[in-house]
Amino acid sequence: MTSIADRTLAVGDQGRFSAALFVVLLISVFIATVAPFDVMFTAATFGSPILRAILIAVMVLTGAWAANNVGLRLTGRVGSLLAGAGAAILVAGYVIAIDCYLFRSSLPASYVRFFEEVPLADRFGYFMLRAFNENVIYRLFVFSTALSVLSEVRAKGLPPLAILAVMIGTQALNIGFNVTALSPDPITAGTLAYEALRYIVPGVIWAWLFWRFGFMAAETASVGCHIFLQPALGALL
Template identity: 50%
Template sequence: MRRATGKDRRGCHRRVGVIDERDFDATMPLKTMQLPPAIWFVVPIAMVIAVIAPFDVAFTAVTMHSAVLRAAVIAIVALIGAAVAGRLGLRLEGHGVRSPVVVGVAFALAVAIYVALLDGIGFRWLLPADYVTFLRTPLPSRFSYFMLRAFNENVIYRLFVFPLLTWAALRTVGRKAPVALVILACAILTQMLNIGTNVVAPSAEPLTAVRLIYDVLRYVLPGTLWALVFWRYGFVIAEVASVTCHLFLQPLFSVLI
């Protein structure tokens, strides 16, 4: 199916929601950027989740363990991220195919199967004991923990860090590198920052070559995929994919672990 097209300033048709050099203007001031309507769906949910728990290590430190600060900061983070994303041509609402939500659910199922096989079979011996214990707790508690965490992880890293990093990279390299390559690199770097902060740094386990390979396969690849889903199909669809993933993944863990 062909993607929807729009017209640029010269009247030429182009694919909307896809960053290219014509979309990017690093000199445009932030105050002139318009916020998409979907952000007013994302922000309240993110604020409620932030009040419930911070989840992210860096976010906890910045907000000084204050629920009020967490709610305020996550709202600011989401609004800034949405503004910069819009400037880059990244869209929040689903787009690109007739049923983008179905695409999101398909990605969720595929990643759930991949991660379940990785943790339940491929690297079962490497899983920390406390992680295995938690994966044996009742499903409702795991659903609430992982799905709430996934939603705000997307807000912080996919909606905020990823567009800002992409904006800075494109401003630096301009037309010297293919835009798609810049986007991919920024998606990977964003997830590496996330995992370095929330998985590698707090871990008491020694960082061996095998564990590093596992972390890349288990955490970096799925997180990078969510950023690319945001790029191609919209941020809301990235949220659908990463949050819904746990509806499939946690029952699979109950069987395999």
């Protein structure tokens, strides 16, 4: 991992940056309008589709500016989407191992029933749309903005461990609000271990893909992961 201060946005990336920004903006506004998903995002917009559309647009534009400010890209070099696709397959296999084998005996019955009872097509729609805007909120907006703020504080650039800490903290914020706080079950060491392995590790991988290959690689991975994951969980849980 190189210092983020050493990463620059090449002149040739500017056109792709604008095109990718338009696509991300369009898709994220549509998703936010029809389904907010995120707890804090929903609370901040008071259940209003119009406010959700405005807020997600502000997040996209702010996140894109912050990403550009620290040398991160929306699009990457040739092969970046292939890296995202490869990560989608690997992470799907990782999550299958976590849910279907390592922690299978401790999974809540309601979680297992969800995959048994909800049709595959509905699960595809729910998880893929949710994954797209989760990346917009927690990777493009929160992660990029945090790095931008920290880079202003530390003029010499951020060391790799600091970037990794932001990756972890960003996803921990997401899971804390949207998984841990919503669980009806007691919070135990086992629960926290499961959530760290099941949810935080993949989120860190998506952030690393953004940092290394561009935001669209992270979106390809996190959204595409469910193409492999949802049929497997439905069959194996």
